[in-house]
Amino acid sequence: MAPLPLFSLLFTFLLSLTPTFSTNSEGNALHALRSRLSDPTNVLQSWDPTLVNPCTWFHVTCDSNNHVIRLDLGNSNISGSLGSELGELKHLQYLELYRNDITGKIPKELGNLKNLVSMDLYENRFEGEIPKSLAKLKSIRFLRLNNNKLTGSIPRELTRLSNLKVFDVSNNDLCGTIPVDGPFATFPMESFEHNRLSGPELQGLVPYDFGC
Ligand SMILES: *[C@@H]1O[C@H](CO)[C@@H](O)[C@H](O)[C@H]1NC(C)=O
DSSP states (O other): OOHHHHHHHHHHHHHHHHHHHHTOHHHHHHHHHHHHEEOTTOTTTTOOTTSSSGGGSTTEEEOTTSOEEEEEOTTOOOEEEOOGGGGGOTTOOEEEOOSSEEEEEOOGGGGGOTTOOEEEOOSSEEEEEOOGGGGGOTTOOEEEOOSSEEESOOOGGGGGOTTOOEEEOOSSOOEEEEOOSGGGGTSOGGGTOSSEEEEEOOTTOOSSOOOO
16 A cells, blocks of 8 residues: 555655755865854854855855856954865865965875965964965966965975966965976965075986975
């Protein structure tokens, strides 16, 4: 009779709904980010995880397919740290987190953001090394990490970023020499000032010790 097939039909229907929620990985990633951050002026108040996608949240911009392409949280009074979940925002083109009070490391998973054009993390309190994985950001044009507390050397892998137009790591605690290959041939010395860098690497001495 009816009850059993009806039940299984209903069950199948409910199962089919589940992926609709669980595949909103971009919303989940942003909500995970929010849970890490302290937000005293409620800039993230509209980030409601029960919505189908994050495209109506303030400071989030999506494309016509409801994929997140911009995160605009510069000058937002936020503190806390970033996590690996940001690497889930596969369609992200602009990551704007400048002039906040964010601490901790730059997650290496940010290297998974293949479509990223601009990453602005300047004027925060990021520490640790610049991840080598950022060399995977083939589309990146603007990479500003200045005025943080970054240590270690500038990864040589970044010289492969052929689209890079603006690179600024001034006012950190970086050491070693300054790369001169690829786009690094064009960056002004101001991009490197106020670190413990020992000057441009000498041509012909590659692979000399780039370490610190
Ligand atoms: C950040 O904090 C300052 C001082 O509390 C406030 O004037 C400003 O509006 C805040 N900015 C945002 C984006 O909420």
